[in-house]
Amino acid sequence: MPNLIYLLLRRLRVPLIMLILVYAVSITGYILIPGEDDNRDPYQMTFFDAFYFVSFMGTTIGFGEIPYEFTQSQRYWTLVCLYATVISWLYSIGSMLSIFQDPAFRQQTKLNRFKRSVGNIRQPFYLVCGYGETGRKLVGDLANDGILSVVIDSGEIPINELEVNDLPISPLWLKADASDAQVLEIAGINHRCCQGIISLANDDRVNLTIAIVGQLINNNVRLITRADTKEAASNILSFGANEVINPFETFASRLALALHSPGLHLVTEWTTGPRDKKVDEFALPVKGKWIICGFGDFGRAAYRYLDEVGESLCVICSHRQERDVPAGTIIGRPTEAATLKKAGIDDAVGIIAGTGNDPDNLSVLMTAYELNPNLFRIAHQNEDKHKPIFDAANLDLVMQRGNLISDKIFALLRTPLLGDFLRIVGRFKKDRANELASRMIGVMGDDYPELWEISITNEEAPAIVERLNSSIIRLNDVLRHPDDRERRVDAMVMFLKRGEGNVILPEGTRKIKIGDRFLLCGNKIAKHKLQITARNTSYLEYVLTGRRLPDSWVWRKLMENKRFSDRFS
Amino acid sequence: MRTEKVVFAFFIVLALTLNFSFFLGDFSNPAHHDAYELFAAIVVSLIATVLKFGDRTHLGSVFLATSLVADLQLICAALVWGINSQVVGAALDENSLATIVSLSGGALLANFVSVALLVAETIYLRR
Secondary structure (H helix, E strand, C coil), X not given: CCCHHHHHHHHCHHHHHHHHHHHHHHHHHHHHCCEECCCCXXXXXXXXXXXXXXXXXXXXXXXXXXXXXXXXXXXXXXXXHHHHHHHHHHHHHHHHHHHHHCHHHHHHHHHHHHHHHHHCCCCCEXXXXXXXXXXXXXXXXXXXXXXXXXXXXXXXXXXXXXXXXXXXXXXXXXXXXXXXXXXXXXCCCCCCCEEEEEECCCCHHHHHHHHHHHHHHCCCCEEEEECCCXXXXXXXXXXXXXXXXXXXXXXXXXXXXXXXXXXHHHHXXXXXXXXXXXXXXXXXXXXXXXXXXXXXXXXXXXXHHHHHCCCEEEEEECCCCCCCCCCCCEECCCCCHHHHHHCCHHHEEEEEECCCCHHHHHHHHHHHHHHCCCCEEEEEECCHHHHHHHXXXXXXXXXEHHHHHHHHHHHHHHCCHHHHHHHHHCCCCHHHHHHHHHHHHHHHCCCCCEEEEEECCCCCCHHHHHHHCCCCCEHHHHCECCCCCCCECCEEEEEEEECCEEEECCCCCCECCXXXXXXXXXXXXXXXXXXXXXXXXXHHHHHHHCCCCCCCHHHHHHHXXXXXXXXXX | CCHHHHHHXXXXXXXXHHHHHHHCCCCCCHHHCCHHHHHHHHHHHHHHHHHHCCCCCHHHHHHHHHHHHHHHHHHHHHHHHHHHXXXXXXXXXXXXXXXXXXXXXXXXXXXXXXXXXXXXXXXXXXX
């Protein structure tokens, strides 16, 4: 990276040399031209006089003819020098201004400033590549949670939008191509506070490049990537990404879950869904025929997952050329009633509008509603700006790609164990999933669930670590209420990671060991209470044994006295 | 042959020669040291400095540094001269002249290093 000052000086070479030459010639002229003093005696200007005069003449300040009034010949020379110095000054200043205006120079200035501010970061941050709908939502969520993010996007519009953000923690940003290794390095991929890279580009190739570059430069940071196709997803995973999120697959698999195992669907929604509202179980239609309009990435994913859970399907596809469409596909425009009728809309239970065009999707669903008002209607919302119309259309389910990904990534960032947890839970049978869902309702009540992690380390649970050195602690004992140990806090342990081993829903009699990482679920109050227990020795003592330890030093000393303690405790 | 190189080498060598011709002579004899020569040496040295701007190689940085040293020394010499003749007002005495000349002697050394570098670079490139 070139140093800015040298870049500036290099570009100013010609104007500077011109200035030096004009000054030198002018000064020499004044020294050589004979002048007169007050008494009309000959006077030769000294170097000092000449330099002084040229300096204020060149900058158009003009103090007058110094030290003595000029002769006619000196005035002629002044006339020449006046124009020469003024023009060369204008030329120099003009070149300097044009350099400041130069896009390359400005980019360089911005880059330097960005580099400096990244270097000054002293708090954990995430590197977000791509500031589209998903990126915007994710950066907003992170900022509201008090986490800094560094944003890289190659587009002009997203960066302009960032410049006027009103987030509680203003992210750092740079307009650059994130698949460039140098850019990633400047953005702090090697920074010791960098917690992870989140790659959210629209193009799978860019995401793949970021994943490769990221893993090669620093493979200690978490890498979460978006991918729109299955091939890209597996490819990126093979480069060591921690999580790859495919919005279409995610949505389709949830839909299939909702049809097939409502309990499991609820568990996934609660853990990875939006943080501002609780998702309720929705009334899904009984088994029957589903119509899928559009066979792009979304339509394909929906088809594959619904086919897996054994629904009968009919695909409507407007292009005959579409590759490997399933048998029985209707070719035609899904917005027309005739096509929908041909696909058997009258005896269908649900319709999925999954084309890449929002007005089309809405039009399909409106037409379908007229033909069969009992249909379960699902829409794919492509663009964020269409949200109001989709809301107004009163559909049963809307898939918003941006929100879906950002909610999931946010959940994974807050509680990294969630990824492993969901992978294991995904294989649960129906009954077990329902049981898990009802246990979660038991602790979370009507609120949306709070998920958090506790590591049994000196930083996060000093009291527990201290006590583990002398005695054993079981999970059940810690989950007691720190004010009244007969009650229990509204929390459950969902997952335990001990070294490389995973324990799903660990039983209450399990012993806690130093270094364990727990994933818990409950409500906000429970989280707070558990933190108190984990950090405070006297509360932990009470929770475990029922004895209240004296808090103050004086009281503790008094309690050591046998007689005193018998009387007062 | 490239014009740029010719101009570059011309100014660097000229800075050295002018500096040398000012320096040459009896230390405290005003007749041996001409003010015009000092002025020319300063101007050429400044131009040589500007010509060296923007070269990002290691050699380029050393080039620039030597020139900056020469500028500094020559401008100091000119300042001493100016203050002596304008502010103090008396004619240039031997002590002040000795200071001026020895300052320019320092600049001469810097200019010499600069030329040595130029020659070294040329030889290195030719080989």
